[in-house]
Each structure stands twice: as C-alpha cells, then as structure tokens.
Amino acid sequence: MSEISPTGNPQRWRGRYLDAAGLFVPGRLRQDAALRARAENVVNAALMAATAGPFYALVYWLLDLRKAAAEILACCLVMLLAPPVLRYSGSIVAARELFLCALFFNFSWLTWHLGGSDAPTASWLVTAPVVAMFLGGVASGVFWLVMSCLAAGAIWGLPALGLARPPAPTVDMQLLHLVCDLGLYVVLLVFVLLFELTKTEGFVKLQKALSTINELAIRDELTGSHNRRFLLGLVDREKERSDRNGRPFCLCLFDLDFFKRINDTYGHAAGDAVLRAFAGAVQGQIRATDAFGRYGGEEFLLMLPETPAPDATVLAERVRRVAAALCCRHEGMDIGMTVSVGVAEYRLGEAAAAAIARADQALYLAKSLGRNRVQCHDADQRQPVLARDAAPHGGSRPADARLAQGAQCDQLTGLLNRSLLRDRLRHAMDRARRNRRLVALLLLNINRFKEINDELGYEAGDALLSQAGATIRATLRDSDTVARWGGDEFVALLEDLAFESDAQLVAEKVLDRFGLPMRVGAHECCMTLAVGVALYPAADCDLDALLKRADIAMRDAKRLGENGVVVYTGDTAQPQSERLALKNGLREALTQGQFFLEYQPQFDLAEQRVMGVEALLRWQHPVYGRVAPSSFIALAEETGMIVPIGDWVLRTACRQHRAWREAGLPEIELAVNLSARQLKEPGLAGRVLAILVETGMSAHCLDLEITEGMLIDDLAANCALMNGLRGAGVLVSIDDFGTGYSSLNYLSELPVDILKMDALFVRRLGDGQAGRSFAIAELIVGMAHRLGLRVIAEAVELPEQLADLAAMGCDAAQGYLFARPLPPGEIAAMLARQADPAPQPEPSFD
Template sequence: MEPSFNLDAASRNATAFLSRSSSRVLAPHVILRFLAILLLLAIWGTTLGFINSASEIAERTAATSTGRLADIYEAQVARALREIDQTLRVVKYAHDMRGNDAVLQELQGKGLLLPNLWFTLSIANEHGDVVASTNARDQDNVTGRDYFEQQRHRDSFFVGLPDKNPDSNQWMLHFSRRLSTADGKFSGIELVTVFASYFVSSYEPTEMGEHGVLGIFGLDGIFQVRRSGDIVSAGERFNYRTLIKNLETTQEQATLSTNAWDGVRRYTSVRKLYGFPVAVVVGLSAKEQLAATRRNITIYVWRAVGASALLILIVAILDRMSRQLALSRQRAVEEQIAHAKHVEHLAYHDSLTTLPNRSLFSKLLAQNIRQAKRNNRQLALLFLDVDRFKQINDTLGHEAGDQLLRELALRLKGCLRESDTVARLGGDEFVVLLPELHDQTYAATVAHKILAAVAQPFSLLGQVLHVTTSIGISTYPRAGLDEQTLTKSADVAMYQAKANGKNNFQFYSEELSSTSLQRLNLESALRQALNRKEFRLHYQTRQDIDTGKITGMEALLRWEHPDMGMVAPMQFIPVAEESSLIVSIGKWVLRTACFQNVAWKEQGLAPVVIAVTLTERQFSDANLLTDLKEILASTRMEARFLELEISESILMRDIGKTVKILEKLREVGVRIAIDNFGISYLSVVAQQKFPFDSIKIDQAFIHDLDHHGKTTTLTSSVIAIGKALSSTVVAQGVETKEQAAFLLESACNEYQGFYASAPLTSDQMTELLRAQKVLPLDS
C-alpha cells in the first residue's frame, strides 16, 4: 500500500505544479508582456519594412527621373545639332552655287540662318581669315584651331574644342564643315559658333537640384559644356571609361555612380547621339534626390520609438489595473475599432461627394494595372476637369460650387458600369477608371456619355446653369505602364482638350507630352517674370488720317527673357490667360502705362490718350473696377486719358452682363474701345447697346486691300458701320502708303501700324512726342 500512496502523492504534486505553472503563464500581466513583445516586434518590423520600401521606391524614382530627363535632353541636343548641321549644309550649298562669301547676308535676309542671339555663322578662307560673318566684330583668323585644321583632311561635321569669348568671358562651342573648290581642293571652312550655355539652358534647379548635371562631351573625354547648379564650365578632361561602358550597354534608366569630374555621387544616364561624335550626360544628385526619403525614415523611426514608448506605458498601466479594467479595455477596443472604421472611410473617401478620394483611387489604379499586366489586358483612365469652375464659385459662391460637384458625381456614376470606378481627386478634378478594356472604342463611348450628361442644365440655388467639362484619356499600356505615368498622360491630354476649345475629349499622344512640357516650362518662367522685372511696355501711335498728327497710342506688352530673349506676345499671353497670371500682369501693364502717361504730362508734353487691351479673364475679373480705381488714384492719372480696349469676341459671351460692366467702367470716366471689330459677326443692334468711344477695325481687313476686289468693298462697309455708330473709327495694321490712301478715301478717322510708327520704347516715344504735334483730346 505504501508504494501506491507515494504514487498518488506524486501525481497530486505534479498536477498542482502544472496548475500553478498554467496559472502563471495565463496571468494577465504575463499575457500583456508577451503581447507587448509581439507588438514591439510588429512595430519595428513594419517600420523597417516601410524604410526599405521607401528607400527602394526613392532610388527607382530617382533613376527613372534621370532616364526621363536624359530622353528629353538627348532629343533637345540632337535637334539643336541637326539644325546647326542643316544650316551648315545650306550655307555650303549656297557658297558652292554662288562662289562668293556674300551668301551669309543673303541667307540671313531670307531668314534661313540660325538666330544671332545664340549663334554666329562665319566663313573662313583657306588661309584661316574670316571673310564673312553674321557678327560684324568676328574678324579673327582661325588658323591653328582644331575645327579649321581638321577640315583640311576631311569633309564632315566637326565639333571643335570649346574656348572662352574674350569679350563676354563665356564658353563658346564651334561646329565646322569644309568648303572646297570645284576640283575638290580645300578652300576654307564654314563655322557656327554657339554660346555653350545654350545647350544647358534647360537646366531647371527646382527639378534637378543644386548638384545635378547636364552636359555634352566628346568621345575623347573632353566636356564641350557642363552645368551643375548655376555653374557652367567646359573644356574639362575626365576619366570617362565608366560612362562609355554605360553608353555601350544603352541603359534606359540611370546608374548610381560617383562622377569622375567632381566626385559627386549621382544617378547618371549617358546617351550617344546618333550621327554626331558626342554624347550627352544627365545626372541627379543622390543626396538631393534621397533627402526627402531620409527625412521620412527619421520620422518613421521616431514614430516607432513613440509608439513603443506609448505601448510600454499602456502595458505598465494595464499590468496594475488587470482585472479591474478588463471590461473598460473591452469597451475601449470596441470604440477603437468603430473609430478606425470611421477614420478609414474618411481617409479613403471624399467628404463632399462620398466618392473614392485620391488615396483610394491610387490603390485601385495600381491594383488594376497589376491585374491588366498579369492578364495581358488594357485599361483606360479618364481625367476630367470642369470648365470655368472658378468663375462659378466666384459668381454664385462656394455653396453653389459644392452643390454642382455633388450633382456631377451622381451623373458620372450613371455613365459607368459597375466594374468602373469614378473618384474625386480634389477641387473640380475627377478621374474615371475603366478596367478590362478591349479597345479604345469603349473609352470614347464613355467620354461621349459624360460630355452629354454634364451638358444637361444644372439647377443651382434656384438658377439654371450650363456646364461643360474637358476630358483627357490615357490607356494602359500605350500611354504608360505605371500609375504616375498614366495619370500624368491623362492630365496632359485633358489640357489639350481645354486648348482645343473645351467641352471635348482627347487621347494622349507623345506629341501632346512634348507640347505640355514646353507649356509648363513657359508657365514656370512666366510666374517669375514680374518679380524679375522682365516685362517691358512699348508704345505705338495712333494718328489722324487727315493731318497725320498723333491722337493717342496703344501700350503693348513685351517679355524680355534672359535666356529666350524677346518672347512673342502670342506665345505667352494665352498661357498667362489660362493660368490666371494675366490678372496680375494686366494690373502691372495698367499701372505702368498710367505712370508713364503722367510722367509725359509732367515733362510738359501734350496729354495723350493711352490704350490698354483687356483679355477675357481681366474683363470678367471681380476686382477689375476696384483695381482700376486704385491705379488711377495712386498714379494721379486722369481717367479720360485712359482707353480700355475689349475684343469683339469677348462682348459676345453675355451681352447683358457685358453692358453692366461697361456702364460701371463708364462711370469711372475711362474711354472704351471695341477691338478686332468686324470678325465676330456681332450685330449692329447689339453693338448699339455698348457705350464705345472708338472702334478699331481688325487688321485682317487692311492687309489684303487691292482697291478692286471684294476686300475693299468689305472694308468700306465695316468703316461705314463704325461711322454709323457715331464712334471714332481706327484702322489697325496699316503698313503701306496705298492702304493709308484708301482709308482716307473711305473717311476712316485714324490709323495705327508700321506705316505711322513701329512700337517704341518709352524713351523713343518721349522724343517722338517732343518732335511731333499732338491733337487735343477734344478736337
């Protein structure tokens, strides 16, 4: 019996031990500590995963950006070199045909040569003497120069070593071709000299940073030109074996390496130009490109530290409270879950329209791109923007704008299949995802349905409003292989739709991308033009048709860019108008013109009427009258000496609203003129509603006058209509004596154009006003 007793006791002891051990293991504080360890591991594991992922994405993005910039720069340089080579061939042909050195002046007069702003074209004889040049000061001897000596034994496009211009201390590049006699003997060279900075003028610090690099180098390892930040250099020799190796492998994306010439570690892409003995190099500083990611990594780490500290604190509190707070913890967990669901909904949906927001749509698009790639399918992305939405907000208020967006969201949903997705990116921008696309027909069909649905009238705050939208369409894989590229392509196509008159859709193409990049570069430069004081005002006189005396003048805006030179108004005014920059630029024009007119009066010159043109956006600006009154007051300009010109096409938008604006302008005391008269079919009855002081006939009626054809009859009719409206009739674009004589016969009052005077600077106009008599305003 004793052995049995001992066995039962041992069994009971073992059971008690296991029970106590189980109790300790399952104790709340032990479970909490175990869970805390797991959560800490999860926090730091997730943080490290985010860090690795962010680093990889940043590196890939930097490499891809470098490759993209290299594609653009390669195309720019290749185009420039082809233009230079083509010019050399034209001069060579003309020289061979004429057999003299005067061909440069003849070709330059015909506009067949490159612009003198950046390029100088010269001809040197067999002794190296420069016998002809588009630069009058360029009379040097080029004997001994590599671009001269090499052409003695060859006949090909040659790129010479860069050197510095002794006058401007700027690096210059030289491109030459051989000139030969009829029997093939060497008779000299033709030479194009270019500012080296021209080839790196596309360097944009906001995109490439302070330590990026753009450059062109010969295959002999000498830089023709290199720019990093604001520093432009040339003529440097470097160890280019690594670059040549990259060039031979023709990598699409950039490689990360330490550049031999300055020791900076960059993502570098090298491209050899086809048909030319040079290569281009584009690099982005790894330090600059990854700086934001490194800051984010620091934030991730501190967040993980904070989360860890918070977790330890919570565990310590819960360890003390254990059983007493069990129920409270349960309720807290339930509340957190409900809150998380609410927060998640807010995080991924637009609060105004309840549509998916940018973040959720980005995830859906990325997911659908992966599925399309896996199943070898297409998908389409539609980018929508409401036309003139800002005007609706400014006119009817934000409440009406919000109501419009909600109604628009419902209409968009009604145009789509269940498998399609519509999201709001922000403001008045919407995107539509069409997965499982068999061809582009369905995308076009949906676009047509959306345009028709949006075109239906909206009832906003008791008012009926007609709205249109512009749509850009990109398709996978044709327009891009990733989310960012597809979205950007659709955005580019949408801007093209707006440029084509709005209320239409456009599919993305490579040509649109190139145009969009040029427009963005121009808009970026335009935003800085006012601060950099790059705008100028020139003035062109209006003269009496009978006496030839000055009756007034028009202020003409000019943009003098430090790199692009004089930019034509037709090139930058539309960009300024679309981007709303025209409002601030227009205020500068008005203020400057008024100051100048007051300055002339204070110099004792006869007062003149000065005309300033208003664009559509300026005319509809809610602050036009306030700004105008402030400018007249601050410049001490009498309102009767300021004339505002408004295009006939603008007046046709909303005649009732236009009349109200013009009446308020009339109350200020300024003069009002209708510009481009006769081209928009505005009826005489409608014109009689407008209080005009003068009517300016569109120059199209003047350029083709022949005294015998339909043009003269039509022009005479337009003049007669203007006279019937009891207004001063001004003919624009008068360039010849015959045109002026015809206008005199047709009883036109005044004329403006190069026949009277070209646009003049303020100083030139001052001298003209002193020399000529000015008709009084009331004459």
C-alpha cells in the first residue's frame, strides 16, 4: 500500500487552516465554545470570499465587464477587513456586519447594473441571509433576509418610478447566467463545508479530551496500570460472574519490600521509576483477561479470573522471581527490588472486600516471615498459612510452617498472638481511612474466669480458653481477625462495617453463642463475657488509643453484670494532647482574633496581569505559634467550627476586596474555599448572598472553590445550591480537578465556571510539548474551553511549567513562581504597580 505524504495529508492541511484561522480569534473569545465557533465562522467566510472573489473578478474582466470586476475586488477587500476587526476589537458583531454589508452591497450593485430582476446575479441576493444565519443565528438571518427582499423589490420597482437603470451589458448573457449559477452553487457548498469543518473539528477535539479524561478515570498516571477505583469495580463484576457460574478466581496482593528505604536513599523520582518498572514487569507476565492495577502506594492488586489458588500461587511466584531479577536503572544508579505476595481464592457468596482482606492477611504473614516470598491464604483454614506451591528461598516447608506458627499463633488457642494483631490492626486502620469504612475492635473478657481455674484446675481452664477462642472464631466472618490478647481476654477485629450498630450486633451474636454450656471432661461450665467495642475512624485516635478505648468500654461492660456490651462513646476523659488543645482552642481563636488571611495572586497568562487572588486561612496560636492549615482544618470539620470559621473567612475576604476597590485599585476576582461541612449546612446560599450585601462586594467578583468529591457526594442538592449562587452572579470553581472523580458524566452536569487544574498535573510539566503529561494537561484545557470553562493551574513553580501552560492556552495560573501567599498590604502594592501606566517588570512571566 502506498503511503500518503505528509504534505498531501488532508487532515494535516485542515489542521493548518484551522490554526491559521484561529490567529484572528482573541483569547477572550476562545474561552466560550459558542463564541469561539461564531468567531471562527466569520474568519472562514472572509477567507473564502477573499479566495473566491478574485476568480469571479477575473471572469467578469474577461467578459469585458471591467467596472463590475473592480467593484467585486473592492468588496472583497472590505470583506477581508473582517478578521483584523475581529482580532483587534474583539467584537464578533462588528466583524460580521462589516462582512455582510460588503456581501449585500456587492450583489445588490451587480444585480442593478447587469439587468435588474433578470440579471444573472439576482439569485445571489440569497447569500446574505444564508451566510448571516450561519454567522449570527436566526436574528441576523431574518434581518438580512428582510434587507435582501427589500433590495430585490427596489431593483424591480425603481424603473417603474422613473429611475433609469444602467443599460444591460452587451455580453453573452446565457454564458453569464451559467457562470453565476455555477458560482452560486459552489460558494454555498464551500460555505457549508467550512462551517461544518469548524464544528466537526471542535467535536473531534472534545471527543479526544473526553477519551483522555475517561482513560485518566481508570488508569494510574504513574504506572499506566488500572487505578484502585476501577480495579475494585472489576473485582466486584468478577465476583458476580463467579457467584453465577461457580468458577473460582484469585486475588494476588503485591507489596514492594522496603520501598520507603528506596525513596529515602535514592529519592522519590527513583521510587516512581521502580514502581513503573515493576508494573511493566507484571504486565508482561499476565494474560489479557487478567486485571492488574495499583492498589495504593507501593501495593498492587492482580485479579486472575477462573483461576484456582494453586495456579495463582505459581503465577505469583513467577512474578516474584521476575521482580527479584529486575534491575531498575535511574540516573546512572542500578536499583534492585523484591516483592512480597499474598494470595487468596474467592469463596462463593463472600464480599469482594473479604477476599481482598484475606489476601492482605496472607501478605502480612509473608512480610512477617522475612519478605520476598509468596503466601497463600489456605482455603480450608481460617488463618493464612505458607503457600504449599512454593518455598521461595529453598527452605523446607515443615520448617517454614513451624516458623509461621511461632510468628503468628498463640500456642494454647491457635489464634493470632498479640504481636501480629497489632500489625493487622494498624493496616486495617489505614484501609479504613482510605475506604471511608468503619473498623470495630472488640475486647472480650471472660467473667469470673479465676473461679473456674480455682475450682476445676488450670488444665480445665486452658481447655475452656481453647473452646472459647474456637467459638468466637466460628461466630465471625472469615475476613474478621481473632486473637488472644492475654489471660482470659480475646480481641476481634471487624473491618468494612457500614454502620456503628453493626459492631454491637456482632458482639451480641457472640454472646448468644456463649449461652450454651461448655463441657470440660465430666464438667459443664457456663461462661459469660464482657465486651467492649471501640470504633475507628474516630477523633484523636491512634492504634494505642483505640486499644485503650476498647479496654475502657470492656471495664464498663463488666460493671453492668453478666453478658454486657458497651460501645465507647468518648465520655471518659482522655489525656490532653496538642491535637486536643488545638481542637478545643478553635472557638477561642475565632473570638480572640487569632485567625488571619493571606492572599495568593492568580495571574492571567494572556494579559500578564493579576486577575484574582485566593484567600487562605492562617492561625497564629499563642502557644504553638503558626499552625499549618493541614493541622487544624480537619479539626474544624470534626467539631463543626468550620461553619462559623468559614463565614468569618468569607466576610473578612469580602471586606478586604471592598477596601481594595475603595482605594482605587483594579477590580479582581476573589476565590474562597468551601468545605464539605459548609455545603451540608442549611441556608448556605442565603448566608453567602447576605455577606455580599453586608460587605458591598460585587457578586461577579466572588469565586467559590469546591472539590469534585464534595459536589458529587449529593449531586442534585449541590447543583441546586450552585445554580442559585450562579444565578446571583457568583462564580463557582472545581478545585483540584483531575484527582477526584473526574467523571465526564458529572462534569457535564455540574454548574461551574472554572476548573482549577490540580498540582499533580502541573508538577509533571516542563519537558516540552512532546510528553504525555503535556498532552493530558492540554486535553483538560481544551475540554474545559469547549465546555465554556476557564482553567487556572495551581502550584506553578518553574518557568518551564509556565511555558507549557501558556503553549496549551491555559487561562491563568498561581504558585510560588509568581508569588507566595501575601498579606493584604502587599497585594494592594502589587495591584497599584499593575495599575501604574509606566512599564513594570514584575507582571512579566518571561
């Protein structure tokens, strides 16, 4: 097959033409998709007329119609002025009407001078309303239709009123009719094709942007593998298939050993290279039907459809060996790696999260046994054991089994021991924060166990402890963890709970099982329990605090009597800490003026000026000094203080904006962040508008920044809220765009004006326009512009990043490259210098 040369590629020439036409469209008009399309159509029409007009003038010249040829050329020159008028005035209406006036005059003059109603150009009078319809819509089309009808009537009726028409030219009129008719057909067709080209190109760019954003929604940008959310969706779908057809599937959870050490030794860039190298190595080992992705941090999850545990363990061992032999080269350094693997086979009817939890249990055992090994969660036992299909380091399986037993098991009950439980608990708490699901810790104490020991002896007591442990284990789910805490106490760890009440129901279920007597030799013993329950996530709670809370609740349960359950509520006083001091000091900080605002400038990249500022909350604590927002914003959310603090921020920022305006400084936009708690607070829109009235700030200058996730949590209610605010003139921004949901279905519904491109995308820029990161950011900008949204890039720190953003048409940016967050006085000085007509070097970004 012959290849089309680059110079003959229609797509290439179409792109060049559109790029050239786009030079006449001002940057302000490019921000709105509808305005940009109309502006491009005006340019298309003018360029087409400038191209076709001289050919028709030549035809008329050859037919000895010299005056008509000169008139056509003069009108073409006027039409050709439309793009410069558009470029320098920024007015689509002025450019369009200039073009249409010249077009209308051209064919009216020709018709009058070439024979009136019988003139070959009489039918050309239809071009003005047709073109006006494309360029300006219905109103413009109707206006020029009326004008064309009036012109046709005047050309026909004026001779009857005594106005002499110029004599008809002595040329072959039939030939002139043919030329004019053919020309009309061609011109109308070319007009339609040009307008269709503009529309199609816009849809093509939008489709590319949508495809890329869809890809971002399912891919981890660093490794190119599936991201966590999409991967978990695949696991859920495979679970449904497995439940229908009864075929097993397996999950393999990979963890790069000592990854933190790699980051600390070689740097985060090297750590990223190691993650990419490992992901690429795994993808080279798996089947097309397998699903592989990044689960979080240095953890990866592999789903193997229709694969039993033995086959999955063999594959996991092969991946482990490949990883061990892999050498990642980064900036002249060779970095080796090893990986620990946990394997679990899905059990019909269980939750997908339970299967992942069992793979996680196996992974933790593999790490506790020395790492760089594969561990399989045995399908016939409650706790993970060493995979039977692999002995990673060549050691004998019985020796490894004994090592596993000693590492994880209580010798009396066979349950996990205290040490491994803490590891499990720490990891469960991490998952709970990540997945926004509850973890419950149950501390179960056998009542009056000393009496049993004293009466029946220690051997009978040990037998009862063993039976008690087995009963608790049998009552809970396979994914739950049970351990002997010490003496007559057991701990149960319940993950992935939806409601706080679920933990109490499970505790009561355990108590019901202990209602039956237990036999020890010839004796029957009835045992009762006291159960303390502590839940996580919870305020001011780490691992040790969670254990302490469960112990407090258990002691309260013992005071209640036989078979009591108490859920920790926080009523018991806890030791004071810095976190608690900050939490308790929020109200005092608000009333005593410890809060203050700084403002980070936002720069318009096209006009190289400050176009807005973002208000940022700061806290100067009398004891702890300047407190980082990351340390107290979450506390304000927990306590509900974020609502009055948020109102204070908005009121203070609006007053400052009004003060800048009264000082004669230029009008700028003011961005203020809204929190999730504020969005849920009734009457938010009314309070915002009341503050605007109170402070005298213009609504169109206020920009409320909200993250994607917050908007989507209650989409219908939030859309109604945002529509109300936008109806009053307030702007709405999506903050941190690209790292939350980034769902195009949601994006098309959200009533917003601005996208703030997250720092994640900006930090990866700076390598020029050939990189993948540039392409992704450019598509986000293009998509936003097609949707009529502006784009502000966050955290711009390098000139190379700024150059890339300017090249892709990003509207504005903020970051340390321009200015750090500044006090109000320095912002005022910056705006004053900007308003000074004398040239100032500061706003320039070159």
